[in-house]
Amino acid sequence: MNFNITLLPGDGIGPEVVTEAVRVLETIASKYSHTFTFAERLMGGCSIDKYGSSLIDETLADCQSADAVLLGAVGGPKWDDPTAKDRPERGLLALRKGLGVFANLRPVKVHPALMEWSPLKPEKLQGVDILVVRELTGGLYFGWPKGRDLKDGRERAVDTLEYYDYEVRRVMELAFTLAKGHRKKVTSVDKANVLESSRLWRQIATQVGRQNPDVELDHVLVDTASMKLITAPASFDVVVTENMFGDILTDEASVLAGSMGMLPSASLSEATIGLYEPIHGSAPDIAGKGIANPIGTILSSAMMLRHSFKLEAEAAAVEKAVDEVITDGCRTADIGGKLTTRQMADEIIMRI
Numbered sequence: 525m526n527f528n529i530t531l532l533p534g535d536g537i538g539p540e541v542v543t544e545a546v547r548v549l550e551t552i553a554s555k556y557s558h559t560f561t562f563a564e565r566l567m568g569g570c571s572i573d574k575y576g577s578s579l580i581d582e583t584l585a586d587c588q589s590a591d592a593v594l595l596g597a598v599g600g601p602k603w604d605d606p607t608a609k610d611r612p613e614r615g616l617l618a619l620r621k622g623l624g625v626f627a628n629l630r631p632v633k634v635h636p637a638l639m640e641w642s643p644l645k646p647e648k649l650q651g652v653d654i655l656v657v658r659e660l661t662g663g664l665y666f667g668w669p670k671g672r673d674l675k676d677g678r679e680r681a682v683d684t685l686e687y688y689d690y691e692v693r694r695v696m697e698l699a700f701t702l703a704k705g706h707r708k709k710v711t712s713v714d715k716a717n718v719l720e721s722s723r724l725w726r727q728i729a730t731q732v733g734r735q736n737p738d739v740e741l742d743h744v745l746v747d748t749a750s751m752k753l754i755t756a757p758a759s760f761d762v763v764v765t766e767n768m769f770g771d772i773l774t775d776e777a778s779v780l781a782g783s784m785g786m787l788p789s790a791s792l793s794e795a796t797i798g799l800y801e802p803i804h805g806s807a808p809d810i811a812g813k814g815i816a817n818p819i820g821t822i823l824s825s826a827m828m829l830r831h832s833f834k835l836e837a838e839a840a841a842v843e844k845a846v847d848e849v850i851t852d853g854c855r856t857a858d859i860g861g862k863l864t865t866r867q868m869a870d871e872i873i874m875r876i
Contacts, residue, residue, distance in 0.1 A: 526559040527833055530590040532583075532619075534568040535603075535612060536806025537816035537865075538596020544818040544869035545594060545825045551873050552829065552838050563590070567619065568598030568612035568806075578615025584622045588797070592832040593623070594825060595801035600808040620660055625791035625799045627695045628658040628770065629702070629827070632777045632787065635850050641782030641859050644754065651758040652780055655706060657699040658770025660791055662691045663721075665767050687721045687766065689728060694794070696732040699764035700739050706761050709740040713749045713765035713773065725766060746773070753777055778803055783858040785817030788824035790831050798832040800824040810857075814864045817856040819846055822872060845875035 531546065533539035546562060553560045565583045572578050578598075587593045598612035605611075632654040639646045667684030674680065696712070703710045712729040714722035726743055733741035744752070746769045752759060753776055765773065778784045784804040791799040802820030810816055823846060830839035849871045855861020856868050863871070 525833070525835075526561070527591045528561045528563070528589075529828075530587045530593045531562050531564040532567040532587070532593060532595045533564065534596040534598040534806065535570055535600050536597055536808045536811040537804075538568075538598070538806055540596075540811070540814065540816050540865050541802065541818040541821040542594060542596040544865055545821040547869055548822050548842060548873060548876070549825050549829075551876050552842065555841075555876065556835070556838050558835070558838075567595070567615050569600055569603040571615060572603060572610055572612065576610075578610050578612050579618045579622075584619065587619065587623060587799075590797065592797060592828045593619075593799045594821075594828065595619075595799060596821065597802070597804060597806040599806050600811075602808075617665060620791060620799065621666065623791075623797060623799055624661070624793040624795070625797075626659065626661045626691065626794070627698050627792050628656075628660045628774075629790045629792065629831075630656045630658065630774045630777070630787065630803060632656065632774075632780055634781055635786075635847070637850050637853070638782040638786070638859060642780055644757070644780065648755075648757065649780060653706075654757065654760045654777060654780075655702060655762045656770060656774050656777060657695060657702065657762060657764040658774060659687075659691065659695045659764075659766050660770075661767075662687050663767035685719065685721050685768075687724060689724065692725050692728040693732065696729050696764060698792070699762050700732055700736045703739045703762040704736075708738060709742065709761035711742045711744050711749070711760055711763045713744050713746050713763060713769055715746050715769075716743070717745060721766070729764075749773060750776060753780075774803060783817060785820050785856065785858045786823075787820050788822075788827055790824065790827040792831060796832055798828060800828045800832075814866065815857045816865050817858050818865050818869050819856075819872075822846060822869065841876055842872075845872045848875045 533542040634652045667686035716722040826842035829835040
């Protein structure tokens with residue numbers, strides 16, 4: 525089978541980890557007789573430097589015509605000016621909107637061999653296997669009006685938290701579908717005691733829950749959810765929430781696994797195209813040193829194989845290889861080892 529993949533390595537350690545994920549995908553292509561064609565484009569700070577824009581129209585068009593997009597990371601101190609006309613993160617938001625990827629999937633599973641790297645006690649981590657489904661193209665990040673102005677002689681900033689019923693329903697239906705392949709429990713996270721948007725969210729969650737009686741539905745306020753992620757993380761199965769809550773909660777959940785470098789994500793659209801990226805940032809402090817953990821990006825490529833290409837056996841082969849390298853004690857610096865980015869990928873490739 526033939527697939528076209530647009531690569532957006534981005535900034536910082538992005539190019540380093542994407543390079544290793546491509547090597548893993550090339551190994552899969554060789555073993556299973558597929559053809560993956562890669563086209564590399566600029567997005568983020570590097571695109572601002574070359575084109576004056578974090579995401580140019582031509583790059584977006586290339587992503588839209590691909591079968592899937594693999595992203596590294598964007599941003600860094602060089603472009604971290606809050607008054608700047610364009611920022612790397614603006615390109616990421618435009619990419620998500622342009623691809624129509626409305627749901628971000630972030631699995632959080634704690635490997636037994638890495639429990640010592642989590643700040644939580646091992647007994648708290650037993651059985652942790654969470655899938656967070658974050659709504660990705662609505663809410664505060666995209667609502668309108670947005671901006672700054674002067675009112676009554678004072679500078680004012682405005683962001684609008686806006687959701688339509690269909691935006692909530694489609695991500696909720698996806699969460700219930702995914703839960704049927706997990707432990708059949710959905711936790712819907714909102715702030716319905718304060719926010720009108722959350723009351724709509726809870727209303728629709730309840731409706732979709734009634735249509736899926738074989739899946740347990742639990743409503744949890746976001747402040748309670750943030751506490752339970754630390755005190756009782758194993759109580760969660762599939763968690764579904766709105767854009768900003770999901771952004772915060774998934775970063776909190778990442779510490780359960782011991783390192784942000786371990787965790788992948790998939791952003792899915794109603795079509796087959798998806799955007800795949802590790803949850804970590806560009807880590808400019810270690811960029812160019814060859815010590816970044818490539819596992820999050822490699823596991824993101826496995827999610828690409830599963831969700832966009834429907835290659836379950838190939839996805840499972842990558843995940844099994846990653847599981848084996850961790851069990852065998854292979855470690856990059858973030859999880860207490862000395863392997864380089866390339867060496868960790870070599871170990872994974874050797875086991876595929």
